[in-house]
Amino acid sequence: MPEGDTVFLAGHRLNEALAGRTLVRGELRHPRWATADLGGREVSEVRSVGKHLFTRFSDGLSLHSHFRMDGAWHLYRPGERWKRPVHQVRALLEIVDRVVVGFALHDLELLPTAHEDRIVGHLGPDLLAEGWSDAHETEAVARLVTEPDRELGLALLDQRVVAGIGNLYKAEVCFLLGVSPWSAVRTVDARDAVRLSRKLLLANAWHPEQTTTGLSVRGRQHWVFERQGRPCLRCGTRVRVSGQGAGVRERPAYWCPRCQPGPIA
Incomplete structure (x- = not known):
């Protein structure tokens, strides 16, 4: 299972690519969320909390993901060949100049940003938390x-x-x-x-x-x-x-x- 630093780095890279940008395409290839359409939503930020990752949208919605043993988020340029097979894709977030692909993300959930504590509220202090004190x-x-x-x-x-x-x-x-x-x-x-x-x-x-x-x-x-x-x-x-x-x-x-x-x- 990926360590917290791996999730932190993934969140940082996704945040650099997506924060302040509007999705032109947003698909979740997951049985529970297959009908969800995230296209047209603006990404406000992407942040890690321990081994959890939250992609937050400006309308108060969050996409939660967890890597488990084999999950990963990859960043590509349009037309660039993906490094993992299409059948592993669970999330596809696209802006004009970048394609963000979530592979083998067994844990995906859409929820209000205000309710993120339902998922991570039980966790101890995040060792990579901003403003560690x-x-x-x-x-x-x-x-x-x-x-x-x-x-x-x-x-x-x-x-x-x-x-x-x-x-x-x-x-x-x-x-x-x-x-x-x-x-x-x-x-x-x-x-x-x-x-x-x-x-x-x-x-x-x-x-x-x-x-x-x-x-x-x-x-x-x-x-x-x-x-x-x-x-x-x-x-x-x-x-x-x-x-x-x-x-x-x-x-x-x-x-x-x-x-x-x-x-x-």
Whole structure:
């Protein structure tokens, strides 16, 4: 599932292309919204909230989308060949000089802008929120420590705690804090965890490449994420992977047995 920085960047690019422009074509190829016609509406802005994206129109309507595992928004010039197949198209927003295509967007909804909280009101502070403040940080810390015995990896992925962290940043934050993903929240400084999470997301928010090591060389961008069986970039111990969570919420957890003491699967 895309991380919050991926959704943030998509929102920024869509906002640059669409804000203040009127759609000459607006189709939603989704069973629930197939009859909706967004043509003629002016886009006021496009904004991300955690992993959610809202395309807002000047008449008080919003189009909500969520990438889930494989969704994406692409920007094209008229006549330019699309990079994904037509059968994956779920949304098509067109202005005179740009074509915005939403692929594999399983979650689409039209709703009044004033009612967006119905979808995102339960979320914790957005780590990439404009105007992030000490109050945001304090709230995020308070939410994180609410369940002190919870596994840190699971708590970081819980969007009700903080919004924007996915499996990549979960793995890297745990590594940089020096604890395994199965360590209890109470074993770390919660404020450090929140600050580190925001720092990593911010470092990658304005470009599609994601690095937590500061290196862009292929295979060296991440400390442990998706490095199972390969040497830890810090100590050389082979990185391990195991499932964390249950059912549909289970995700692979990556860790270095030497650099990250604490409970392991």
